[in-house]
Amino acid sequence: MLNLVLFGPPGAGKGTQSKKLIDKYGLIHLSTGDLLRAEIAEGTELGLEAKKLMDHGKLVPDEVVIGMISHKLDANKDAKGFIFDGFPRTVTQAEELDELLNSKGAPICCMIALEVNDNELEHRLLLRGKDSGRSDDANPEVIRKRIKEYNDKTAPVADFYKGQSKFNSINGIGSVDEIFAAICAIVEKYLK
Ligand code: AMP
Secondary structure, three states, X not given: OOOEEEEOOOOOOHHHHHHHHHHHHOOXXXXXXXXXXXXXXXXXXXXXXXXXXXXXXXXXXXXXXXXXXXXXXXXXXXXXXXXXEOOOOOHHHHHHHHHHHHHOOOOOOEEEEEEOOHHXXXXXXXXXXXXXXXXXXXXXXXXXXXXXXXXXXHOHHHHHHHOOOOEEEEEOOOOHHHHHHHHHHHHHHHHO
């Protein structure tokens, strides 16, 4: 199985690159942000609770997203592999993901981190907010809170994968195709 973590701050381009990776490698995309937005759209209790945190740029509790991921892994037993997008976002989530995947004998192959500076992220997210319809993209204060949550709680996840020699970093500023080519070069290394 090819299990990848696509890592980076909000606005780094993880969603865009995930779509291209799915097409090329036939992987299943697991975005906890998308799963949470689907819960909100369905009006579930989980969705309503998560929305309160998401609208303030805060992370939802670890057990909520781990539960969603575990359910999706079980529902896709024959998958060729998964792209984890926006997950894990805390070291606890990374540890729990390791446990889930190790029990299936299909650990994470690598983390690919898209590096983009904070000014560029703010600019991209405000632009995306104009047509994404996402309330957390439109508001500069919420955007800055999301970037702060990333720097405080999510950035340490990179060290977790560095410790396992699975960390790869690429420049997330450039054309979509250039960045995709850089990602594919790393993926191919792990496929060999
Ligand atoms: P995203 O679509 O990945 O930018 O996620 C949007 C929002 O959903 C985040 O700002 C968090 O509030 C929440 N969220 C998504 N994934 C996670 C996660 N793995 N852990 C905690 N909160 C998450």
